[in-house]
Amino acid sequence: MSITAVIVCVFAYFFGAIPFALIIGKLHGVDIRKVGSGNVGATNVTRAVGPVQGKICFVLDLLKGAIPVLAAQVALPGCAGIAIAAGAIAILGHMFPVYLKFKGGKGVSTGAGVALALAPLPLLCALALWVVLFLVTRYVSVASIAAAVGLPVFAYIFRLVNVGNTAAKSTPVLIFFCAIAAITVYRHRSNIKRLLDGTENRFEKKH
Numbered sequence: 001m002s003i004t005a006v007i008v009c010v011f012a013y014f015f016g017a018i019p020f021a022l023i024i025g026k027l028h029g030v031d032i033r034k035v036g037s038g039n040v041g042a043t044n045v046t047r048a049v050g051p052v053q054g055k056i057c058f059v060l061d062l063l064k065g066a067i068p069v070l071a072a073q074v075a076l077p078g079c080a081g082i083a084i085a086a087g088a089i090a091i092l093g094h095m096f097p098v099y100l101k102f103k104g105g106k107g108v109s110t111g112a113g114v115a116l117a118l119a120p121l122p123l124l125c126a127l128a129l130w131v132v133l134f135l136v137t138r139y140v141s142v143a144s145i146a147a148a149v150g151l152p153v154f155a156y157i158f159r160l161v162n163v164g165n166t167a168a169k170s171t172p173v174l175i176f177f178c179a180i181a182a183i184t185v186y187r188h189r190s191n192i193k194r195l196l197d198g199t200e201n202r203f204e205k206k207h
Helices: 003-016 020-027 042-048 051-075 080-095 108-118 120-137 140-160 171-187 189-197
Strands: none
Touching (some): 020 042, 051 108
16 A cells, blocks of 8 residues: 555544534533533534534534545545545544544444545435435434435446446445445444334424
8 A cells, every 4th residue: 555545544534533513512612422412423413502503513524524535536546445445434533533532423424425525426315315304204313324225225226327427336336335324324223222212312393
């Protein structure tokens, strides 16, 4: 592995590990780890701080995934494996950040950023699925799990009809998206239990 690839991967981890949710919470006098679900992510920021701050957190967490992949593509053009590795490491950085003693978020927003940089069309379809399911169920967890599982499905469909960039239609990216789906489901296992128990938190419509 070249020095450039190592630098890109190291950058991906430390950039992906930046706890934007905690930073935003602290700026508003809230320790996001001690309120709501305790999760260091955009959903908990929305509940504990506010919807605007939650959206800002989502965008920043998404960029944590997209920027390392784009950096890898610019620094090492044609090396799809390094771009995928950078994306995977950024997600791991978000989930296991060194700054927070390796206790981070669930990786959905950061994974979306990685997917956006690798395969924008499947990601946009997955985001549309997220929006529809959230509006119907008001459960972020249901929407997130479905979108993550839908991502490799959409990628495979676009591959079958030969639509999208080269990376998006590659087998390694498809396998990577399947891994993201599996990790997302695993990271939401407590949410799944609460859904089955009928105790999962939901965003109620405001009247």
